[in-house]
Amino acid sequence: xxxxxxxxxxxxxxxxxxxxxxxxxxxxxxxxxxxxxxxxxxxxxxxxxxxxxxxxxxxxxxxxxxxxxxxxxxxxxxxxxxxxxxxxxxxxxxxxxxxxxxxxxxxxxxxxxxxxxxxxxxxxxxxxxxxxxxxxxxxxxxxxxxxxx
Amino acid sequence: xxxxxxxxxxxxxxxxxxxxxxxxxxxxxxxxxxxxxxxxxxxxxxxxxxxxxxxxxxxxxxxxxxxxxxxxxxxxxxxxxxxxxxxxxxxxxxxxxxxxxxxxxxxxxxxxxxxxxxxxxxxxxx
Numbered sequence: 001x002x003x004x005x006x007x008x009x010x011x012x013x014x015x016x017x018x019x020x021x022x023x024x025x026x027x028x029x030x031x032x033x034x035x036x037x038x039x040x041x042x043x044x045x046x047x048x049x050x051x052x053x054x055x056x057x058x059x060x061x062x063x064x065x066x067x068x069x070x071x072x073x074x075x076x077x078x079x080x081x082x083x084x085x086x087x088x089x090x091x092x093x094x095x096x097x098x099x100x101x102x103x104x105x106x107x108x109x110x111x112x113x114x115x116x117x118x119x120x121x122x123x124x125x126x127x128x129x130x131x132x133x134x135x136x137x138x139x140x141x142x143x144x145x146x147x148x149x
Numbered sequence: 150x151x152x153x154x155x156x157x158x159x160x161x162x163x164x165x166x167x168x169x170x171x172x173x174x175x176x177x178x179x180x181x182x183x184x185x186x187x188x189x190x191x192x193x194x195x196x197x198x199x200x201x202x203x204x205x206x207x208x209x210x211x212x213x214x215x216x217x218x219x220x221x222x223x224x225x226x227x228x229x230x231x232x233x234x235x236x237x238x239x240x241x242x243x244x245x246x247x248x249x250x251x252x253x254x255x256x257x258x259x260x261x262x263x264x265x266x267x268x269x270x271x272x273x274x275x
Binding site: 005034045046052056068076082111121 | 189194
């Protein structure tokens with residue numbers, strides 16, 4: 001690479017046509033955050049309390065866990081894009097910048113994966129508890145119908 | 150890179166509302182990435198872990214410093230939400246006239262505070 005200015009080095013090479021990708025995704029995920037975090041905020045307000053039983057009961061419905069899964073994806077994606085801009089603005093050496101963005105990508109994916117994993121565990125636990133409860137109730141009904149008094 | 154004169158930087162500009170909104174947008178956004186996301190993951194992990202781990206989470210979250218962090222997170226969210234909506238308005242090319250820009254910058258910053266206060270008032274009262 002010559003010692004010219006940045007613009008001098010790229011002039012005439014044409015547009016890569018990818019410049020708007022980051023910008024657009026930042027806005028798509030912003031809209032996603034607005035909806036999903038807004039939903040979470042309203043849910044927190046409308047729940048009678050935030051105890052273990054109440055929150056687990058809330059996550060037993062079909063909408064809340066899906067909303068939280070979408071929230072995790074949207075929020076971590078948006079954070080990844082936002083932190084990338086911060087790194088690009090403040091980390092001036094290109095080697096460090098590359099390393100920082102690499103670490104950022106690993107952490108963003110790890111965070112989102114861990115969040116989705118926790119959510120899956122919660123939902124699976126609720127499902128198995130419900131299944132056990134249904135089995136017990138069915139057994140009790142059968143015993144009742146058999147006339148064992 | 151060739152040594153060229155740089156355009157005037159932070160230190161030589163008179164502070165205005167738009168600059169305040171801009172830097173708070175960045176601070177709240179990056180701040181939430183470092184604080185709110187770990188708290189979100191901790192909350193989910195505590196829920197997944199069972200009643201005892203959830204108890205550990207709530208007992209720490211309801212200390213005075215727990216509330217300071219939670220109120221801080223909620224302010225960061227509502228402020229970032231308000232300034233984010235301002236970004237959408239600016240994206241369509243509106244709100245660049247100096248007077249309108251200054252006015253909406255102040256409205257943005259204030260609505261972040263008002264929404265935070267409204268959220269916690271609703272949480273306590275509902």
